[in-house]
Amino acid sequence: MKLKKLVQQVMEEVITLRRHLHQNPEVSGEEIETSRRIQQQLEAAEIPFKTGFAKTGVLGIIQGGKPGGTVALRADIDALPIQEENDHGFKSIVPGKMHACGHDAHTSMLVGVGKVLQQMKSEIEGTVLLVFQPAEEDAPVGGSQQMMDDGVFEEFKPDAIFGQHVWPDLPAGQVGVLPNEVMGASDRFAIRVKGSGGHASMPHQANDAIIVANHLISQLQTIVSRNTDPLDSAVLTIGKIEGGYRYNVIADQVLMEGTVRTFKSAVKEMVKERIAHIISGVEKSFGASIELEYLDGYPATVNTPEWAAQVKSSAQKVLGREATPAVSPSLGGEDFSRFLLQYPGAFYWLGTSVESTEKQYPLHDPRFKLNEEALSKGVELMTQLALDTLDKLSQKEEAC
Structure with missing residues (x-):
C-alpha cells in the first residue's frame, strides 16, 4: 500500500x-x-x-x-x-x-x-x-x-x-x-540496379532497370518462402522503390530500399548470403550492374x-x-x-x-x-x- x-x-x-x-x-x-x-x-x-x-x-x-x-x-x-x-x-x-x-x-x-x-x-x-x-x-x-x-x-x-x-x-x-x-534483429539494405535507358518504343536498344528490379524483387521473396525453415522467423520487405523519368522513357536506374527481420543470427546470415547470391545471378542474367549496401542493424x-x-x-x-x-x-x-x-x-x-x-x-x-x-x-x-x-x-x- x-x-x-x-x-x-x-x-x-x-x-x-x-x-x-x-x-x-x-x-x-x-x-x-x-x-x-x-x-x-x-x-x-x-x-x-x-x-x-x-x-x-x-x-x-x-x-x-x-x-x-x-x-x-x-x-x-x-x-x-x-x-x-x-x-x-x-x-x-x-x-x-x-x-x-x-x-x-x-x-x-x-x-x-x-x-x-x-x-x-x-x-x-x-x-x-x-x-x-x-x-x-x-x-x-x-x-x-x-x-x-x-x-x-x-x-x-x-x-x-x-x-x-x-x-x-x-x-x-x-x-x-x-x-x-x-524483439527481432532489424537490418536494412539498399539495392541500386543500373541498366541503360532509351525510348519506350525501342526497348531492344536499352536494358530496362525496372524489368531487372522486378525480377530481383520476385526472387528475393523466395528467401523467406523457400530458404528459411518454416519453424524459424524471417521477414524481407522492400519498402521503397525509385526509378524512371516518364511514361515513354526506359529507366536506366532503380533504387530499392528494404529491411530484413530475424531472431536467430544463423537465419540472419543466411538471408544476407542469399541476397548477395540472388543479386549476382540476376546481374548475370540481364547483363545489368547491381550494387548492394547492407547495414547490420540492432541485434x-x-x-x-x-x-x-x-x-x-x-x-x-x-x-x-x-x-x-x-x-x-x-x-x-x-x-x-x-x-x-x-x-x-x-x-x-x-x-x-x-x-x-x-x-x-x-x-x-x-x-x-x-x-x-x-x-x-x-x-x-x-x-x-x-x-x-x-x-x-x-x-x-x-x-x-
Whole structure:
C-alpha cells in the first residue's frame, strides 16, 4: 500500500511531463531540450545525475541506504519524424515531429519511478540507475552502444537492466514478457540496379532497370518462402522503390530500399548470403550492374530467463495474477538489445490500449494514442521490479 500511495503522489507530475514532452518532440540526436527537462526533474527531486552520454543521454543515480547490487532502468527519449494527426489538447506543436512510439511516456514514467525510489532511498538495498537514452529510433546506429562507449556504466555496473515499452496491442494493466527472444534483429539494405535507358518504343536498344528490379524483387521473396525453415522467423520487405523519368522513357536506374527481420543470427546470415547470391545471378542474367549496401542493424532483443521471470513475478504482485497473458515475440527492432548483449536483464511491454470506444492505431502511426491510465501501472511496476531485483541480488549475495 505504501508503494501505491507514493506512486499516486507523483502521477500528476508524470502526466504533466508526458504531455509537455509530447507537445515538444525532438528526434534522434536533437533531444537537447528533452534532456534539459529530464535534468531539471531529477534536480528538483534531489536525484544525482550525470550527462554527456551519446550527446544528450542522462544517468540518474539513486544510492540506497543499505549496501547491495545495482539495477539499471532504461527509457528512450527521442521522437519520430512524423506529422501528428491527432486532435487532443497536447498534440505536437513541432511540424513533422511526433512521439509516435511512446518514448514520451517511457521518459515520464522513469522520472516518476526515480521520484518514488528517492523517497524510499533509506530502505533500498543497493543502487538504482535511471538511464535516459537518446537516438533509439536512429537505426542502425542507435544510442545505447554510444552511451556505453561514453562510460555510462563505468562507475556502477548493472547486475540487471530492464526496459519498458508501451504496447497498444495489450489492455492497460497487462504486461507482455517472454523468457528469450522478444524483439527481432532489424537490418536494412539498399539495392541500386543500373541498366541503360532509351525510348519506350525501342526497348531492344536499352536494358530496362525496372524489368531487372522486378525480377530481383520476385526472387528475393523466395528467401523467406523457400530458404528459411518454416519453424524459424524471417521477414524481407522492400519498402521503397525509385526509378524512371516518364511514361515513354526506359529507366536506366532503380533504387530499392528494404529491411530484413530475424531472431536467430544463423537465419540472419543466411538471408544476407542469399541476397548477395540472388543479386549476382540476376546481374548475370540481364547483363545489368547491381550494387548492394547492407547495414547490420540492432541485434535481436533476447531476455535473460531469470530476469524475465522476475518481471512476470513483480507484475503479478502489483497488477494481479491475470496481468501477464501469453504473448508472441515481435520482429520490430529495439536498441535496448545492445544493453542485453553486455548485461543480463529483460525488456517487456506495458499495455496501453485506448478505451474500446476509440480505434487503436499502432506504434509509428500519425494517429497513435496511448491510454494514460496505464502510466501509473508502469511506474508502479518498474519501481516494484527494481526493489524486487535488488532484494533478489541481496539474497544471492547472502547465499554465497
